[in-house]
Amino acid sequence: MFGISFRPRKASPAQTAKERLQILLAHERAGGTSSDFLPLLQRDILEVVRRHMEISQDSVEVTLERGEELSSLEINIELPGASKLRGRPAT
Amino acid sequence: MSKVIVVTSGKGGVGKTTSSAAISAGLAMRGHKTVVVDFDVGLRNLDMIMGCERRVVFDFINVIQGDAKLKQALIKDRRLENLFVLPTSQTRDKDALTQDGVKAVLDELRQEFDYIICDSPAGIERGAHLAMYFADEAVVVTNPEVSSVRDSDRVLGLLNSKTYLAEKADGRAVKAQLLLTRFDPQRVAGGEMMSVEDVLEILAIPLLGIIPESTTVLRASNVGMPVVLDDKSPAGRAYEDAVGRLVGEQIEMRINPAEKRGFLQRLLKRTA
Numbered sequence: 001m002f003g004i005s006f007r008p009r010k011a012s013p014a015q016t017a018k019e020r021l022q023i024l025l026a027h028e029r030a031g032g033t034s035s036d037f038l039p040l041l042q043r044d045i046l047e048v049v050r051r052h053m054e055i056s057q058d059s060v061e062v063t064l065e066r067g068e069e070l071s072s073l074e075i076n077i078e079l080p081g082a083s084k085l086r087g088r089p090a091t
Numbered sequence: 092m093s094k095v096i097v098v099t100s101g102k103g104g105v106g107k108t109t110s111s112a113a114i115s116a117g118l119a120m121r122g123h124k125t126v127v128v129d130f131d132v133g134l135r136n137l138d139m140i141m142g143c144e145r146r147v148v149f150d151f152i153n154v155i156q157g158d159a160k161l162k163q164a165l166i167k168d169r170r171l172e173n174l175f176v177l178p179t180s181q182t183r184d185k186d187a188l189t190q191d192g193v194k195a196v197l198d199e200l201r202q203e204f205d206y207i208i209c210d211s212p213a214g215i216e217r218g219a220h221l222a223m224y225f226a227d228e229a230v231v232v233t234n235p236e237v238s239s240v241r242d243s244d245r246v247l248g249l250l251n252s253k254t255y256l257a258e259k260a261d262g263r264a265v266k267a268q269l270l271l272t273r274f275d276p277q278r279v280a281g282g283e284m285m286s287v288e289d290v291l292e293i294l295a296i297p298l299l300g301i302i303p304e305s306t307t308v309l310r311a312s313n314v315g316m317p318v319v320l321d322d323k324s325p326a327g328r329a330y331e332d333a334v335g336r337l338v339g340e341q342i343e344m345r346i347n348p349a350e351k352r353g354f355l356q357r358l359l360k361r362t363a
Contacts, residue, residue, distance in 0.1 A: 012281075012282025012283070013282060013283050014279065014282050014283060014284055014285045014286065014289065015282070017236075017237050017285050017289075018285055018289045018292075018293065020237065021237055021240055021241060021293050022293060024241065025241065025244050025293060028241075028244070028245070029244070029248070
């Protein structure tokens, strides 16, 4: 309780709880950044890409990372590799 | 002027019914004519916490549906002159609550009582919505723990948008105050539990009271006595302070109000 702690300063569990809540609630209060739309976004992207090339149902991956200052939305689209393209009938 | 006060939280198990019972008993002790209404249709428990479970004949739903008069359903407390309980139905479901029905019952209660305490069910669906809809004030019961704080924040959003006062949009709003329950100062000191300041900073509403974690709460519920009637209980005394603030008194915020522990007990660090 008194004096100097020799352990390296690490955020207490209570501090971590508070910070996690502050970030989460800032987003939830804003409303618009709800992650409810992500499955719809994933479906739309899949649809648009499929207009131009053949990709499978599960090749679009959408992830959201919420930060305090900045949030990022990452969209990964996996395209078929050369091995799969080979051997197709030439058109 | 009567006041309708909803005791709500979103999350279950944080102490809504315990707090509803304690607050209503505390108000009655101060001489205010008070009724506490159970909105948790199908999972009624206020009757047990108030110790009147064997005296329930008619309930809130019977009154809404016109099968009984309000006077027949109200149970008078045997300990406190000014205290009444309106139990809910254990067999019906939440759809039995209608907005018009709830309004009619609350309007009739307003004629007779100074304070109408609405004990909300957990969640944010019909029962919880109607418990808060006609409220003038709200007591948001929160534990210093992430899921409870998050749910309280959600409930505060609903109080600001999905209530009669909010929808009427004439500038009045439901006055919401925080009741921090199951608070453990030792765990806060150890950095394990969020502090009062932490929770207040996040939720940004006035603090009504801090109820310390206490074994006397379980003891009181075991025997069907609102914990505020136990003047040896630190939780009971904290509720008494909170009730004082609720009626507008200036009472200093104490974590263990008016602790009356002997030297030996203090030596043994016993917390009741």
